[in-house]
Structures are given as C-alpha cells and as structure tokens.
Amino acid sequence: MDSLAMILLTIPVFFPLIMTLDFGMTPEETAIWFGILTLIVVEVGLITPPVGLNVFIINKLAGDVSISETFKGVLPFLISDICRVILLFSFPIYLRIIGGYSELSRLTPIGGICFFLAWSLISVHSVSRIISSHKTGQN
Numbered sequence: 001m002d003s004l005a006m007i008l009l010t011i012p013v014f015f016p017l018i019m020t021l022d023f024g025m026t027p028e029e030t031a032i033w034f035g036i037l038t039l040i041v042v043e044v045g046l047i048t049p050p051v052g053l054n055v056f057i058i059n060k061l062a063g064d065v066s067i068s069e070t071f072k073g074v075l076p077f078l079i080s081d082i083c084r085v086i087l088l089f090s091f092p093i094y095l096r097i098i099g100g101y102s103e104l105s106r107l108t109p110i111g112g113i114c115f116f117l118a119w120s121l122i123s124v125h126s127v128s129r130i131i132s133s134h135k136t137g138q139n
Contacts, residue, residue, distance in 0.1 A: 002053075003042045011038065023092050033092050037085065044081045047074050
C-alpha cells in the first residue's frame with residue numbers, strides 16, 4: 001500500500017483519539033508529535049514484510065541478490081526505526097528537545113529538521129553502499 005494511502009486512511013480515525021489523550025503537551029505539540037510518529041511508522045511499514053515495497057525496489061536495483069538477503073540487509077534499519085519509535089513514544093519530551101520546541105533546547109526547529117534529514121541521508125548512503133558492494137561481489 002502506498003504511504004499516502006496509509007496516512008489518508010488512518011489519520012482521520014486515530015488523530016481525534018490521540019488529541020483527547022493527555023501526553024503532557026499542548027495540543028499543537030501533541031499534533032506535531034503524532035504526525036512525526038505516524039510518518040516513522042509508515043516508513044517502517046514500507047520496509048517490513050509482507051509487503052515491504054521499498055525492499056522490493058532495492059532488490060530489483062541490486063540485480064542478482066535474493067529477496068531474503070535484501071530483507072536481512074534492511075534489518076539494521078528496521079531495528080533503528082523501532083528504537084526511534086519506542087524512544088519517541090516513551091519520551092515525547094525528546095522530540096521537543098531535538099526539534100527546538102522546548103525552553104530546554106538550544107537548537108532551533110531548523111536544527112531538528114536538519115538532524116532528521118541527516119539521519120535519512122545516512123540511511124540512503126548506507127543502502128547504496130550495500131547495493132554497490134553486492135554488485136561488485138564484496139561482502
């Protein structure tokens with residue numbers, strides 16, 4: 001399923017429920033927190049079986065690599081994403097500090113955005129290195 005379709009189907013159901021719960025944040029902070037958490041969970045859904053659309057695309061780009069090997073290669077990123085979801089769900093204040101939404105933070109909101117963009121670029125770079133090492137026969 002496409003990520004946009006997943007978001008459009010689930011947000012109208014879960015967003016009102018989340019907004020009624022008390023997470024110790026303002027309504028605006030809760031909405032931002034839930035939006036980021038939703039996007040991360042959708043990303044995890046795109047790299048896990050049974051669908052794993054992004055994994056199938058990476059496998060097709062890699063050429064002669066088996067699908068099971070590709071899923072094994074994605075496992076570190078899956079573990080990283082699960083840890084990120086657990087951290088954001090357990091400690092919503094973490095997002096406020098990283099994103100610059102708290103008086104405890106010296107970062108600006110741009111700093112938080114740059115942090116998450118850097119995380120994504122490192123992931124993309126690592127996947128491209130895995131693909132190129134498989135194409136050249138290095139392990």
